[in-house]
Amino acid sequence: MAKLAFLGLGVMGYPMAGHLARAGHEVTVYNRSAAKAEAWVAEHGGRHAPTPREAAAGAEFVMACVGNDDDLRQVCLGPDGAFAGMDRGAVFVDHTTVSAAVTRELAEIARSAGLGYVDAPVSGGQAGAEGGQLSVMCGGDAAEYDRAEAVVAAYARICRRIGDVGAGQMTKMCNQIAIAGLVQALSESLAFAQKAGLDADAVVEVISQGAAGSWQMANRHKTMAEGRFDFGFAVDWMRKDLAICLAAADEVGAALPVTALVDQFYKEVQGMGGGRWDTSSLIARLTR
Template sequence: MMKTAFIGLGVMGFPMAAHLRQAGHEVCVYNRTSARADEWVTRHGGRRADTPAEAAHGADAVFTCVGADADLQQVVLGKGGALAAMRPGAVLVDHTTVSAKIARRLAEEAASKGLLAVDAPVSGGQAGAESGQLAIMCGGSAEAFSAAEPAMQAYAKRIVHVGEAGSGQLAKMVNQIAIAGLVQALSEAVHFAKRAGLDVATVIDAISGGAAQSWQMNNRALTMADGEFDFGFAVKWMRKDLGLTLEEAKSNGARLPVTALVDQFYADVVAMGGERQDTSSLIRRLEK
């Protein structure tokens, strides 16, 4: 079993850290809002730290799951950050969805200190984090991946080493590109079915056994039809992810017309007050 630290106890990090604890690992947690860390310790044991550095001190593996590039930079590289306190040979595992640029920078900074680093964004949402069934795409050296992978098994159903540092983040961008277009198409399909006077549940049952089937269809089509969006992956975070993706596309020359269009559709949802609703709220644009 490993001595670990988990930094960032949001809707994803809170249950992920709990799975580490349940798997038998020693866990020290840090969260910017200390009450959240206190709640985690009350529910799961372990201990909490007052700074990322305190949490990371002596750990075999340090996990981060925060909000964006600036947040990650603060808890890892900032004053009281984790990297300065980690022991030689330890591994930093970042589960935040951030830019490939900062992922590469963290890997370089870690290597300069005799540390390992893996960028390991996840897919599966809050439900996947709570059930321990996340898909994790990893970037970093083979040595770093080997050091991190055993602990990640505590909350994953699939872990894939994609390539060098930054590759995990690039793979997550591929994931979000695919989801963005799919959710728009599903929104239009459900909207069309309703306008055509069809029973949406019956139609989804009919088509979900064929080529149109997807996780989004299985889990979001009926709630879309019922106008239920107060759960799941928030629009504000999807817009953050798509922004990272479109910025990366400017660098590598990828042409993403549908992704750019759907990002603007999500901007419409934000303007309608839906930034904290699930990404399936995209259908609201069609039915307003």
């Protein structure tokens, strides 16, 4: 069992840190809103700290799951940042979906301070975090990854090192690119079924057993047809991720025409007041 810190107790981080505590690790948490950290400690034990630096002091591993590039820099750097409190040899494991550029920047700063750094963004949404069934895609030094993997296993269904630092973030971009097109296609399929006067449940029962089947179809077709979009990962966050994908595509010379189009569709959903709806809400712009 390890001494850990977990920074960021949002819809993903809160249950992820809980799995670490249930696995027997000694966990100190930090959250920008202290009330959330106090609630976590009341539920799971452990302790909370007022700054990332104090949370990270003496920890073998420091996990983070915050919002974006700027949030990550804020919890890592400066006199109250996690890097200032970590002991040499400790490993920082970042579960935030951020740009590969900020990942490489922070990894270099960490290495200069004698710290390990593994970028480890996750997929599986709120349900995956709560059930301890996340897919974790990692980049970093192989030895540092091997050390962290046993800890990450507390909330992972699968955890894989893809390559050096930044490879985890680039893999997460592949994940978001695939999801964007898939959700749009499912939205169009369901909207078409409705307008054609078909029984959508019967349609899905048949086509889900063939090549069209997907997790999204199996788990979201009913709620999409009913116009219920309160199942985790928000449109605002998806647009943040897709902006990262599109910027990276320019850097590597990849064409993402469908991703760019779906990003604009999500912008329309935001304009409908759906910024906090989950990503399956793409169907709303087709059925309004």
